[in-house]
Amino acid sequence: MTSLPSSSAAPAVAKLAAAAAAPGHDAQAEVEAEAYERTHVHGVYEAIAPHFSATRHKPWPAVASFLQAQHPGSVGLDVGCGNGKYLRENPAVFMLGSDRSAALVALARSRLGRSEEPDAAVAATTTTNAAAGSGVEFSHESGAAISDVLVADGLSLPFRDRAVDFAICVAVVHHLSTRARRQEAIRQLLRCVKTGEAPSGQVLVYVWALEQGNSRRGWDEGGEQDLLVPWVLKSTSQTQQSRTLRRGLDNPTTAKQDAVVANKSGEPPAPTMPAGDGPAAGTGGVGHTDPVVFQRYYHLYRKGELEEDVLAAGGVVITSGYERDNWWTVAANEAPPSQSEK
Template identity: 50%
Template sequence: MDNPPSSAEAYEATHVHSVYNAIAPHFSSTRHKPWPLIASFLTAQPPGATGLDVGCGNGKYLPVNPTLHIFGSDRSEELVRLARSERSGEVVVADALSLPYRERSVDFVICVAVIHHLSTAERRRECIRALLNCVRPGGKVLIYAWALEQSTSRRGWDEGSQQDALVPWVMRSKGKPDATYQRYYHLYRKGELEEDAEAAGGVVVESGYEKDNWWVICSSEES
C-alpha cells in the first residue's frame, strides 16, 4: 500500500484510530501479561532512567520496573483513559508522528505493535525517526511489529502472503450481535524492520523474532 500522506491519514483514521477507540475496553481486557523480551529490556535499564512507551495502550508496561520514570502515550483517547485509570504515571494522547517530547530528552523508548498500523513505508520510517529523536546519545529504542512469517500461528501468514492486510477484531457481547472491526496492518518480512530503522537514521544494535513479531533495538547515528 502506497497512499499519499493525506489519503494514508484518512485510511488510518478509519482502520486504526476509530477501531481502537471502539474496541478499547475489550482490547484492554486481553492485554495484561508483559512479553519477556520487553520486560527484560525494561528491567535492564538503570534505576532512575527516564523513558517513553509510545503506543502504550492500557499501560501494561509502565509498572514493569518501578525504579524507572516512564511516560506513556497513545493515539487512542479511550486507551489512554483506561491506562490513566489502571496505572500510575503520566499518560497522554499523542500521535507517534508528532510526539510532545523534547529531542534527546530520554534514555530509552519502547514502541510495541504500533508502526505496523502506519500505511506507507515513509510514514513507518518517519515514526522510527521520531522515536530516535527522543533518546539521548547512547539511548536505545526497542520496536516491535507483526511478522509476515507466522506459518505456525492461527493466522497462517507466511512469506507468500500479502504484506498489507485488514485483520478482523470480533467483539462478542451477551445478548447482542457480534461486532467486527477491520484493523490495518503492514506485516513485516524478515530484515525489513532493520532496513526501516537504518533508513530512519538508526544503528541496529540487536534484532530478532518473538511471538510472531520482528523486533529491533536501535540507537541514533549521533549516539
C-alpha cells in the same frame, strides 16, 4: 471456517503509495494515509478499547527484559502505550506513555492509580468502564507507579529532542499504512532518546511478523503484507465491556481474537466502522446478536524489513530478534563504541 478471515489491504495501500509518489502531492498523500488509519486503526481502538485492554496484560518477554535492564532513575517513553501494561514493568524508572487513542490512555491512567495487581486492574477496567473514563482515580496513595500518560500521535510526538534515556514502541508501527510513515515513526522515536553521551539511548520496536509459520493465522513468508484483520466484538450496546465476549462466529471455543484465517481468494468482509462513539453494526449480519466487526489495518513485517526501516530512519541496529510471531529490534542513533569493530 472458525473465524473471520483477514482481507487484503493491498489495493488501498497501493493507492496510498501511488499518491505519496505523485510529485507535489505529499501533503495530500499524508492526509489520505491519515484518513485511512483513522478508519482502520484509530477509530477501531477507540471503539474496542475496554475489550482490547482486557486481552492485553501479558508482557512480551523481549519487552519486559529490555525494560528490566534499564538503569534506575532512567526516563523512558512508551509510544503507543495502549492500556499502559508496560508502564510499571520496572518501578525504578520513570515512564511516559503516549497513545493515539484517548480511550486507551484513560484506561492506562486509571490503572496507574491502582496498586500492583495487573489482572485485578484489568478486570476492574473491563467491568467498571464508567469509572475508568471518569478521571476520578487520582487519590491512590500507595503503590502508585511513577509514570504518566498523554494522548499523542506517534508521528507528531510532543517530546523534546534527546530528552529521554530509552523508548519502547510495541505493536504500533505496523499500523501505519505507508513505508515512509513507518520509517518516520521510528525517526521520531530516535529523535527523543539521548545521543552524544554514553550510553546512547536505545529504542525497542516490536512489530507483527509476516513469518508466522507456527500460528494458525496462516501467514508466512511470501504472503501478502498489508492486511485488514478483523476484531470481533459481540455486543452492539455500550455495556459491551461487562459481557462475556463470544470469540468468533461459529465456533466460540477455538478462535482467539487475533487468530484469523488468511483467505486470499475469499470475499473479505466489508470494512465496518463505528459511527460516533459507539460501535456500528457489523457486516454479514444474521440476527440481533451479531458481533460487531472492526477491521484493523496491519503491515506484516518480513524478515529484515524492520532493520531496513531503522537504517532508513537514520538509526543503527544494536540487536534484533524474533519472538512468537513478532520481529523486534533495539535501535539507537549511534553504534556503541565497543561494537565499532565487528
